Amino acid sequence: MNKQLGFSLVEIMIALLIGLFLLEGILQMFSASQQTYRMQSNLARLQENGRFALDFLARDIRMASYWGCMSSSTGDISGTEGALNGPDSISIQGVFVLIPTGTCGSPVNAVNSCGAVNCYTDLTSTITYTISTPTATVSSPNPNITLYRNTNNVSNPLIEGIQNMQVLYGVDSDGDGSANKYVPANNVANMLQVVSVRISLLVATLDDYLTTQPMVYTYNGVTTTPTDHKIRRVFNTTIALRNHLL
Secondary structure (H helix, E strand, C coil): CCCCCCCCHHHHHHHHHHHHHHHHHHHHHHHHHHHHHHHHHHHHHHHHHHHHHHHHHHHHHHCCCCCCCCCCCCCCEEEECCHHHCCCEEEEEEEEEEEECCECCCCECCECCCCCECCEEEEEEEEEEEEECCCCCCCCCCCCCEEEEEECCEEEEEEECEEEEEEEEEECCCCCCCCCEEECHHHCCCHHHEEEEEEEEEEECCCCCCCCCCCCEEECCEEECCCCCCCEEEEEEEEECHHHCC
């Protein structure tokens, strides 16, 4: 019986070739799993960003023209159309903060107090929603376009990935409490006739190269072929202006 002294060169080469095939399969499985994770994670983040953006907008828009203890106001809602299908902006005025004062004393920010014991003092605010791209920094050289919530001229970045916002205003021209038509801000003659607001958001994933080819999308009646490989979704909602319906 001959003793095994080692492997021949041919046997070693065959073993290495089989190992390379196995290693390639493992690397392909890892790469596919990693891409699937990136895709699912970005889609979940996209859905979350769209839902949160609509929630923030709806909550503030519903508060338009709520003046609490105040007896009168000078305005409640306004908007600006974006140029060339660009993002719109919307501003809401009203009382968004109620501060318990224990006993009503001097008005806060020149706002009338409740005039009773154990009341709340109102703080008026102007909230404006806009869309813009933050300034690039060393830590964030390629920032994503962001939805901003500006309160009393203080700008606060809110949610990333909101690429466009279109706002239509439901005008009640016959006084029955229902919108007869939805028009852009520039076509509203009297904002006091607006009983609802229709918001449309274009939301994109934060990461690029999620698809092998650029994904064509249609938004606001315009079909666009992007230069990136992100995924985009459109979110819509209609919000009633409760204080205009009273």
